[in-house]
Amino acid sequence: MQRVRLLLELKRLGIIRNDRVSTKAKSQLLKQPMVLQKLVEYTSFLHYDASPVERLHVVQQNIVTQPTCKACNGIVKMRTSGRYRATFPTYCSARCLSNQETVKEKRKATNLQRYGNPFAIASTVCREKAKQKWLENYGVDNPAKADVVKQKRKQMLLDR
Secondary structure (H helix, E strand, O other): OOHHHHHHHHHHHHHHHOOOOOOHHHHHHHHHHHHHHHHHHHOOOOOOOOOHHHHHHHHHHHOOHHHOOOOOEEEEEOOOOOOOOOOOOOOOHHHHHHHHHHHHHHHHHHHHHHHOOOOOOHHHHHHHHHHHHHHHHHHOOHHOOOHHHHHHHHHHHHOO
16 A cells, blocks of 8 residues: 555656656655655665666566575666666576576577587587687797797796
């Protein structure tokens, strides 16, 4: 009930229009301290310092608990830019995402389909492509043979 009242108030003030958060929402909220206070109270379950616009999206999307990472149960923050802005990610980091078994299996299946091997670098196509790149960049078929790399290695050993 509290959410419905808050949404009606936000719509009345023009902060939410046509079920979308207004582009001027932040400035409009700052002019309405009582509404901002109600918004902060309603979204007090967020465990991080969310901006007023993020809080508006939480109310609009009917989120009632702090979203957590599917892998480690850590706190996830709302995306604020890009294609998926105003949404919460499933995982807190790329590390949690890449450690999931489902992701590993999908990666292996994709590599099998594309390269005929569960690991891309094990395929002859990828190895040949890498050798071509090394020839373009260093003039040799293996970076360890390049003079630049030899000099860096020699300097590193001297420094130690």
